[in-house]
Amino acid sequence: MRESEIRQIVREALSNVAPEVDLDAIDPAKNLRDQIDIDSVDFLNFVIGLHKELGIEIPDADVPKLGTLNGCVAYLQSRMKGS
């Protein structure tokens, strides 16, 4: 799967938990939760959304790697290559 496809899936997963957020206004290198007001329940829904879309199991210890949009893309890409 290409990086652009993964990025699109990440954006969709985020949009599902925060439909009112303008995704283009998000800096992909900065922490998501600092930029948009999502709480831990939203964030877990977001991570579960990624898991359901891509079929990748995301261990609890890896969740901090998903803090930024770029981080999400990099992590998911590495997991897909590894699997």
Add this chain to the structure above:
Amino acid sequence: MSEFRMPSLGADMEFGTLVDWRVKSGDRIKRGDVVALVETEKGVIEVEIFENGVIDSLIVQPGQKVPVGATLAIVRSDGKTAEVQPAPAAAPPSEAKAAVEELRPATVAPPTELPGRARVSPLARKRAQELGVELSAVTGTGEAGSITASDVEKAAAAKQGAPVAPPASAKGLDLQAMRRVIAATMARSKREIPHYYLATTIDMSKGLNWLAAENSRRPITKRLLYSALLIRAVALAACEVPGMNGFWIDGAFKPGEGVHVGVAISLRQGGLINPAIHDVDKKTLDELMESMLDLVNRARTGHLRSSELSDGTITVTNLGEQGVESVFGVIYPPQVALVGFGKITERPFASGGLVGARPMIEATLSGDHRVSDGHRGGRFLRAMDGLLQEPERL
């Protein structure tokens, strides 16, 4: 004849302003009835009468400020023949009357409507007009099924959350209307409910360690958040300690049927909703977690159900993620308790003569003093603390 006088509502009170009468000439009154609302420096106070009889005449008019001891009304005490005048036919409330009505708690003033028609209090009628609620669609919970302002507010809130908005979008919410409902509800809470507030600091180390161990072996879809532990602890403590779970309706406490925990959810567009997770006391932690994820997601996308917006029996608000240390919340009427949580922070903790650092959370209780008191509230917080020290039981 006897005189009903401006009471002294505290040693420092010299004057009081009569805000409104709850009675009119000819009304029969009995000992303990609230007959007037009086404003003092301490706020608006409901003034009771301590004799049985009939109101002969009202001397002081609403808006008048009089000294303590001034005669407010003349009362014909029982034992004398008193001709009770027939109640006048109900007339639509005038603007001024409605404005005064707004100062009254919604539980008073049994409406005098013609039989066969839905009984609606003037305040409820006014609210319905403001909030665009169809009265025929509102279920009354007041005396003899009458519609109270709170019923109208609930119906309006349910309307806000009901999936009438465009699908999969919370953007269709009328935030101004929601703000008005919040304003009305919170103003009513602060006007009617004598809140008391208690705070305690709870050691979360056992809970967090247990969670970390659980989560390390759970798939992502079964992951637990610490807020689920908190909500479960609130529900179980509410089963253990009476007077926290339920409603204050028509001057009495009615225990909730089931523990439906309202969760305060702040909407990013502005506004706040308080949908309930049903039967938290009977759910496993996994079921609760599933309900939480689902409920928050539906709150974000405008798919809440009306039962979720009307069934809450106790509310939890967790502002820890906003960095808040303690929350002293406003009770959501007609509920009688609200539990607030702040953020988990490492604090020095002394145990067995040694000082260490532990993750601590401040839990607060806003209680309704008409139903419970600080002693009971303290037991409730202690029960919660105890439950959180045995997370495997939650």
